[in-house]
Amino acid sequence: MADTADDASALAAGVASGDRRALGRAITLVESDRAEDSPRAEALLAALWPRTGGSRRVGVTGPPGAGKSTLIDALGRNLVARGESVAVLAIDPSSPLGGGSILGDKTRMGRLGAEARSFIRPTPARGASGGVGSHTAEALLLCEAAGYTVVVIETLGTGQGEHAVAGLVDSLVLLVNPGAGDELQGMKRGAIELADVVVVNKADGEQRVLAERAVSELTSALGLFARATGEGAPAVLAVSAAEERGLDELWAAVEASLAAARASGAFERRRAQANERTLADAIERLLRSELSAPAWAVERQRLESEVRAGRLSTREAARRVVALARRGA
Amino acid sequence: MADTADDASALAAGVASGDRRALGRAITLVESDRAEDSPRAEALLAALWPRTGGSRRVGVTGPPGAGKSTLIDALGRNLVARGESVAVLAIDPSSPLGGGSILGDKTRMGRLGAEARSFIRPTPARGASGGVGSHTAEALLLCEAAGYTVVVIETLGTGQGEHAVAGLVDSLVLLVNPGAGDELQGMKRGAIELADVVVVNKADGEQRVLAERAVSELTSALGLFARATGEGAPAVLAVSAAEERGLDELWAAVEASLAAARASGAFERRRAQANERTLADAIERLLRSELSAPAWAVERQRLESEVRAGRLSTREAARRVVALARRGA
Numbered sequence: 001m002a003d004t005a006d007d008a009s010a011l012a013a014g015v016a017s018g019d020r021r022a023l024g025r026a027i028t029l030v031e032s033d034r035a036e037d038s039p040r041a042e043a044l045l046a047a048l049w050p051r052t053g054g055s056r057r058v059g060v061t062g063p064p065g066a067g068k069s070t071l072i073d074a075l076g077r078n079l080v081a082r083g084e085s086v087a088v089l090a091i092d093p094s095s096p097l098g099g100g101s102i103l104g105d106k107t108r109m110g111r112l113g114a115e116a117r118s119f120i121r122p123t124p125a126r127g128a129s130g131g132v133g134s135h136t137a138e139a140l141l142l143c144e145a146a147g148y149t150v151v152v153i154e155t156l157g158t159g160q161g162e163h164a165v166a167g168l169v170d171s172l173v174l175l176v177n178p179g180a181g182d183e184l185q186g187m188k189r190g191a192i193e194l195a196d197v198v199v200v201n202k203a204d205g206e207q208r209v210l211a212e213r214a215v216s217e218l219t220s221a222l223g224l225f226a227r228a229t230g231e232g233a234p235a236v237l238a239v240s241a242a243e244e245r246g247l248d249e250l251w252a253a254v255e256a257s258l259a260a261a262r263a264s265g266a267f268e269r270r271r272a273q274a275n276e277r278t279l280a281d282a283i284e285r286l287l288r289s290e291l292s293a294p295a296w297a298v299e300r301q302r303l304e305s306e307v308r309a310g311r312l313s314t315r316e317a318a319r320r321v322v323a324l325a326r327r328g329a
Numbered sequence: 330m331a332d333t334a335d336d337a338s339a340l341a342a343g344v345a346s347g348d349r350r351a352l353g354r355a356i357t358l359v360e361s362d363r364a365e366d367s368p369r370a371e372a373l374l375a376a377l378w379p380r381t382g383g384s385r386r387v388g389v390t391g392p393p394g395a396g397k398s399t400l401i402d403a404l405g406r407n408l409v410a411r412g413e414s415v416a417v418l419a420i421d422p423s424s425p426l427g428g429g430s431i432l433g434d435k436t437r438m439g440r441l442g443a444e445a446r447s448f449i450r451p452t453p454a455r456g457a458s459g460g461v462g463s464h465t466a467e468a469l470l471l472c473e474a475a476g477y478t479v480v481v482i483e484t485l486g487t488g489q490g491e492h493a494v495a496g497l498v499d500s501l502v503l504l505v506n507p508g509a510g511d512e513l514q515g516m517k518r519g520a521i522e523l524a525d526v527v528v529v530n531k532a533d534g535e536q537r538v539l540a541e542r543a544v545s546e547l548t549s550a551l552g553l554f555a556r557a558t559g560e561g562a563p564a565v566l567a568v569s570a571a572e573e574r575g576l577d578e579l580w581a582a583v584e585a586s587l588a589a590a591r592a593s594g595a596f597e598r599r600r601a602q603a604n605e606r607t608l609a610d611a612i613e614r615l616l617r618s619e620l621s622a623p624a625w626a627v628e629r630q631r632l633e634s635e636v637r638a639g640r641l642s643t644r645e646a647a648r649r650v651v652a653l654a655r656r657g658a
Contacts, residue, residue: 045643045645046642138643138644271637275637279633283650286647287613304604304608310381314466314604314611317611318463319615321612322616322619
């Protein structure tokens, strides 16, 4: 126990001093599902808890191919140049089986990663919806404890993903393609309802005209839509991550959304909801890890074989397992 | 209790007789998260359990816009014409907030829905990964109990989604666009590793040549890839859902994948894994609903306010909540 506390407090000191390697190890620790890592992770978080909460938490979401990594790379460097320090948590939605894209991932956000005041961390997508779970929330808190002034969470926009990430961040940026006007038909309400800033990316070369048109189409569509829900319409703007145009305007829009949220009380409400959600995720994760404990394995296997033989429904088996937990097996 | 049993057994009889409205109500019942619905849902599933397991369970996944609904509509009618009866569970990944696409969903699978031997059900995407959870598994089982010989689960391919659906079905069909050759770079391994059949859709008009080229590119890429993992390569074929070409070949490829799986023992393994997963999901869902019970609310709110005030980490609060559950609060 003394070892656990010593170890966690050394790691906490490393994180607090801004040591990137310590931060990386700390995130690995809180991501671990091994029961024996849990006391150290809890001690680490307890030690760093008072240092959390100080960053601007920004979600970046959008469909595959919208250029999220390229945008974050460019925006992140822009922010670092202005004195911010930027941590990026990139949720990797690839399968638990393999991971990575089929032809190998290109080095992502390589230029931002080369900056001293940056930290880039791919986090595996797991159990929880859209891959954003309590481990993502805890990683974010650790980045704050390490002193990062901006924490970006990148996630694939698929309905589940952006809803989960919106529950963690202060401001959500939705990235769309220059042809987004045509995509409105298929675009799910989810992301649109949740976005604070909508960015039409790739506004460069031949696509610049297309992007400008998408901005005006989206602006009018979102204006109508936002009025229907009673909330303010999100800002819509065109950006070229490749040519690094529109980045100042993008960040100004994020800052404006934060200022408006602080004024209206929405900022505090979102932070409180993020806490609640993180707690709920942590409870589920803890229960799941307890249920996979060896003590349960025998009874669980017996119930599974009953289910397989068609003698017991999964629902009845589930009720029996939970009753077992209640009795403290 | 007698009422619960009577009610559930009447509903079970309706489902077993193939009454579509009864099936619809039965699915609504098992999807319910209300604690008071749980005994009826359990009784219903127990009554129908022996009638389950008899369908071919087919997953259809792919990126947004790949034409999943159109393909299922065409394939489903093709199967009905050959004497099959087809149930479709379409996972709707839209946000819990609003749901539906921003400009309103087109009527999906309208022609298949008009057939007597078909059943189409949109299921909401919830908690579990990719929106596929124990409620999806239970809905599938109810469709089997109603006598459907083919059950199709449609889900958005995003890494999470196809992995979850692959865990439930006997054969997974991955749908890609005619330009899929160019998309290989960004295509996640997940879907490819899991697919039994890869379909290049929209092989019609000007895109036909593009689609044929994608088939040969995918075939060679997947051949290489499959050899690396030691598994057989999935079948790759071009289909035009709009012109209803290639549907017989598609179904033959699905049947061939099922026959190969039966011969190798993979079929039984997948079914056993589906059971295990469904049980695990049911356990989580039950625990979650127990944790939201009013009895816990006061203590939970107290812990949440401690977290908000920065006095307690979410992880420590989670441990206290679970300890409370252990004591049988």
